[in-house]
Amino acid sequence: MNPSTSYFNRLITLLVVLLGIGSLLPAAAHPMPNSVVLLSVHAQRIEAAVQIPLTELQPAFGHAVGDSSAQLVQRLGPELRAYLTQHIKLQSPDGRYWAVTVGQLGVHETQNPLNGPYRELTAQVAMVPPAGADVRQFLLRYDAVLHQVVTHKILVAVHQDWATGQVADDAEPAQVGIIQLDVRNNVIPPLPVNLATGSAWTGFRALVQLGIRHIAEGTDHLLFLLVLLLPAPLLVARRRWSTFGGVRHGLRHILLIVTAFTLGHSLTLLLGTLGWVRLPSQPVEILIAVSILVSAAHAWRPLFPGREAWVAAGFGLVHGLAFAGTLANLHLEAGPMALSLLGFNLGIELMQLFVIALTLPWLLLLSRTPAYPWVRVGGAAVAALAAVGWLVERVSGRANELGQAAGQVAAYAPYGLGLLAALALLLTWQRQVRQQPGA
Amino acid sequence: MRHPSFVWGLGLLLPALLAWQRQQAPGLSNSTIVQVKPAPAPSCAAAQGLARVVCLAEAFKATLSPSQLAEAQRPYTKADAARWSNFPQQFSRPQRVGIALGALTAPQLAAAKALLASVLAPGVPNEGYDELEGNLVADNYLGTATNQTGTFGAGNYYLALLGTPSLSGRWELQYGGHHFAFANTYQGGKTAGVTPDFRGAEPMTPVTDHGHTYQPLEQERAAFAALLSSLSVAEQAKARLTTTFRDVLLGPGQDGRFPATRQGVRLSELSTVQQQLARQAIRRYVDDLDPATAAPLLARYTAELPATYLAFVGSGTMGKDNDYVRLDGPSLWLEYSGQPSRDFPGTVHPHSVWRDRTTDYGGQ
Numbered sequence: 001m002n003p004s005t006s007y008f009n010r011l012i013t014l015l016v017v018l019l020g021i022g023s024l025l026p027a028a029a030h031p032m033p034n035s036v037v038l039l040s041v042h043a044q045r046i047e048a049a050v051q052i053p054l055t056e057l058q059p060a061f062g063h064a065v066g067d068s069s070a071q072l073v074q075r076l077g078p079e080l081r082a083y084l085t086q087h088i089k090l091q092s093p094d095g096r097y098w099a100v101t102v103g104q105l106g107v108h109e110t111q112n113p114l115n116g117p118y119r120e121l122t123a124q125v126a127m128v129p130p131a132g133a134d135v136r137q138f139l140l141r142y143d144a145v146l147h148q149v150v151t152h153k154i155l156v157a158v159h160q161d162w163a164t165g166q167v168a169d170d171a172e173p174a175q176v177g178i179i180q181l182d183v184r185n186n187v188i189p190p191l192p193v194n195l196a197t198g199s200a201w202t203g204f205r206a207l208v209q210l211g212i213r214h215i216a217e218g219t220d221h222l223l224f225l226l227v228l229l230l231p232a233p234l235l236v237a238r239r240r241w242s243t244f245g246g247v248r249h250g251l252r253h254i255l256l257i258v259t260a261f262t263l264g265h266s267l268t269l270l271l272g273t274l275g276w277v278r279l280p281s282q283p284v285e286i287l288i289a290v291s292i293l294v295s296a297a298h299a300w301r302p303l304f305p306g307r308e309a310w311v312a313a314g315f316g317l318v319h320g321l322a323f324a325g326t327l328a329n330l331h332l333e334a335g336p337m338a339l340s341l342l343g344f345n346l347g348i349e350l351m352q353l354f355v356i357a358l359t360l361p362w363l364l365l366l367s368r369t370p371a372y373p374w375v376r377v378g379g380a381a382v383a384a385l386a387a388v389g390w391l392v393e394r395v396s397g398r399a400n401e402l403g404q405a406a407g408q409v410a411a412y413a414p415y416g417l418g419l420l421a422a423l424a425l426l427l428t429w430q431r432q433v434r435q436q437p438g439a
Numbered sequence: 440m441r442h443p444s445f446v447w448g449l450g451l452l453l454p455a456l457l458a459w460q461r462q463q464a465p466g467l468s469n470s471t472i473v474q475v476k477p478a479p480a481p482s483c484a485a486a487q488g489l490a491r492v493v494c495l496a497e498a499f500k501a502t503l504s505p506s507q508l509a510e511a512q513r514p515y516t517k518a519d520a521a522r523w524s525n526f527p528q529q530f531s532r533p534q535r536v537g538i539a540l541g542a543l544t545a546p547q548l549a550a551a552k553a554l555l556a557s558v559l560a561p562g563v564p565n566e567g568y569d570e571l572e573g574n575l576v577a578d579n580y581l582g583t584a585t586n587q588t589g590t591f592g593a594g595n596y597y598l599a600l601l602g603t604p605s606l607s608g609r610w611e612l613q614y615g616g617h618h619f620a621f622a623n624t625y626q627g628g629k630t631a632g633v634t635p636d637f638r639g640a641e642p643m644t645p646v647t648d649h650g651h652t653y654q655p656l657e658q659e660r661a662a663f664a665a666l667l668s669s670l671s672v673a674e675q676a677k678a679r680l681t682t683t684f685r686d687v688l689l690g691p692g693q694d695g696r697f698p699a700t701r702q703g704v705r706l707s708e709l710s711t712v713q714q715q716l717a718r719q720a721i722r723r724y725v726d727d728l729d730p731a732t733a734a735p736l737l738a739r740y741t742a743e744l745p746a747t748y749l750a751f752v753g754s755g756t757m758g759k760d761n762d763y764v765r766l767d768g769p770s771l772w773l774e775y776s777g778q779p780s781r782d783f784p785g786t787v788h789p790h791s792v793w794r795d796r797t798t799d800y801g802g803q
Contacts, residue, residue, distance in 0.1 A: 032685045032686060032778070055779070056685065059683040059685075059761060060683070116781055116782075148682055148683050149682070149683045149684075149685055150682045150683065150684060150688070151683075151684050151685045151686040151687075151688065151776075152685070181688075183688050183689065183693065183696045183697070183698055184696050184697065184698060184699055185698075185699055186698055186699075186700065186702075
């Protein structure tokens with residue numbers, strides 16, 4: 001996926017999330033912005049992303065935060081950490097308290113339609129239950145801001161929960177509850193949290209689905225592979241693509257390329273997820289765009305005939321690093337991570353094989369017809385165009401029409417496939433009629 | 440039929456045309472709505488008290504088309520009664536019931552305003568009916584200033600009749616929109632409750648329409664400020680809360696959640712002059728109603744004054760961010776909260792709610 005659209009998607013997701021929570025909770029309708037606590041539930045711990053509007057924090061925190069939010073973390077980091085630690089407590093049913101550590105702090109601008117734009121403090125908070133206590137059952141004693149600003153409200157939702165299969169980045173957070181003043185008794189009641197029990201099987205299945213979705217929506221990965229397959233059934237003659245090399249030759253070639261790509265990306269997916277190899281996403285995304293450009297050029301003129309498998313494996317390493325980013329972002333513990341690696345990769349392979357199974361027969365049929373150079377060069381040209389669009393986008397960090405259009409092409413893939421199939425059948429039938437003039 | 444496609448086409452076209460017609464239908468602009476004056480039906484001229492209110496409600500209903508009537512007249516349910524809000528009409532919420540003023544023709548609106556005017560104090564600047572009009576003018580100003588006339592402005596205020604207006608059963612006259620909610624509940628020919636009642640203002644500064652200047656909540660602010668400025672340092676200390684309020688506590692959706700323990704200073708500990716200042720603040724709300732409805736209520740709240748508590752936090756001028764004041768009595772609940780304005784940075788806009796511990800929604 002290309003970086004600019006994925007940032008954009010994340011922004012949209014955040015908006016949807018905020019709106020979604022809001023619309024779920026008419027009682028929370030409030031002209032002052034709420035705090036939001038998004039939980040990522042793991043096997044042994046919970047990571048919370050806490051969002052606190054600065055205008056609401058100000059009267060509770062006792063230090064000026066609104067005027068110079070740019071340097072807020074730098075200026076008041078220790079005070080903010082101490083404040084949050086004091087006001088975020090979790091308690092297991094047996095009364096024991098959890099270990100709460102406030103990690104990374106930040107300030108960012110957000111908005112919702114009711115409040116307009118506003119700035120908020122974001123805090124990553126790690127919560128670890130005492131030994132032997134269930135991570136899925138606790139009292140959330142959270143009263144940051146609310147201890148002072150009694151009209152404040154805190155929306156609590158689960159953002160990620162591997163064991164119940166909630167792993168997709170854009171999934172709607174599952175609402176847990178609202179922390180607000182009990183006006184009648186003038187107390188802040190703790191929020192009892194009882195998360196549905198999940199299972200490793202559910203988590204594994206969710207990761208298979210995520211892998212499938214990742215390929216289905218990751219136009220760039222598929223494009224690289226499909227374009228590399230375009231000339232695979234052909235022979236090379238005088239440094240040009242020549243004629244169909246036979247079904248056996250074609251199949252063998254395709255199988256080799258796909259296996260090499262799989263080996264390549266599985267290796268870096270593993271290494272990347274385990275954190276042994278970590279590249280910033282921008283160069284990885286740029287290299288992916290380059291890989292499409294290279295395979296497009298190869299589909300036009302044979303650049304590395306007979307060595308496609310090596311190229312596929314090499315670029316597979318790059319694509320795997322991009323896959324690893326998705327998985328690494330889940331911040332899973334060892335057991336779930338091993339299962340996730342397996343599930344995610346399985347999903348990727350399944351989707352990849354599915355697409356190849358759908359496309360391959362028509363490519364093989366077409367490659368026997370005289371029209372194939374048009375198909376091959378046409379496909380390569382379209383892919384090259386998309387790759388250039390992405391390349392410019394990923395280098396400059398700014399979206400352009402070409403890249404965006406390429407990103408949306410996936411939605412029309414079924415039509416393209418239909419067209420390909422129709423063309424293949426028509427040309428094959430024509431060819432058969434011509435070859436049997438007597439019939 | 441020889442041309443099925445013709446029939447098909449017509450079948451598509453007709454509903455589209457009808458839908459378009461509906462979209463075009465009546466629709467007064469925000470600025471026109473505030474110019475329309477109440478026009479009581481001549482047939483109601485002789486009626487008095489609640490009979491007059493029922494007569495004007497029936498006269499208003501008689502002006503409506505069947506589909507408009509279906510919107511405006513609903514069966515009485517507590518759920519609909521509780522569906523008021525101080526928020527602007529935006530997205531899917533708040534889901535106000537009733538008919539929007541912007542969906543009425545001029546004669547229909549004149550009949551609607553006659554009905555509203557019949558339950559509110561007439562001819563007092565910035566109180567009663569004049570306050571209602573001032574709220575519409577202020578919201579028109581806000582809509583124009585923020586370029587959101589579809590969300591803010593007089594066309595987005597709703598009038599609903601919950602239950603059939605009569606001198607026998609239970610029904611409610613419900614009116615509201617951004618920063619305004621009015622709920623008169625009638626039971627067996629008597630007024631059973633006049634709350635929850637919400638007032639707010641944005642902008643807080645004076646707004647003018649066709650030479651008429653409004654500042655709908657300034658008198659309320661001034662009344663609370665006068666009461667708070669009368670407190671001695673020791674009295675202030677007793678009345679002062681330690682927490683921060685950035686809104687009223689018992690806004691929409693917070694029905695029946697009155698605190699079990701009253702906070703602040705008991706008015707019986709204050710002088711009679713100070714108690715009268717508290718009564719003046721209460722009158723800024725009770726006296727919005729027509730005098731006959733207001734009198735018994737004011738008598739009840741006056742009798743309960745000594746047992747009523749005053750609590751506040753902030754500057755006491757009710758003109759600063761997070762200034763808050765509350766009167767909490769045996770039956771009265773009155774809150775006024777100043778909060779930072781989103782659209783006019785640096786200014787404060789108030790939210791204020793009047794509830795009654797026993798007769799909200801007409802009681803039970």
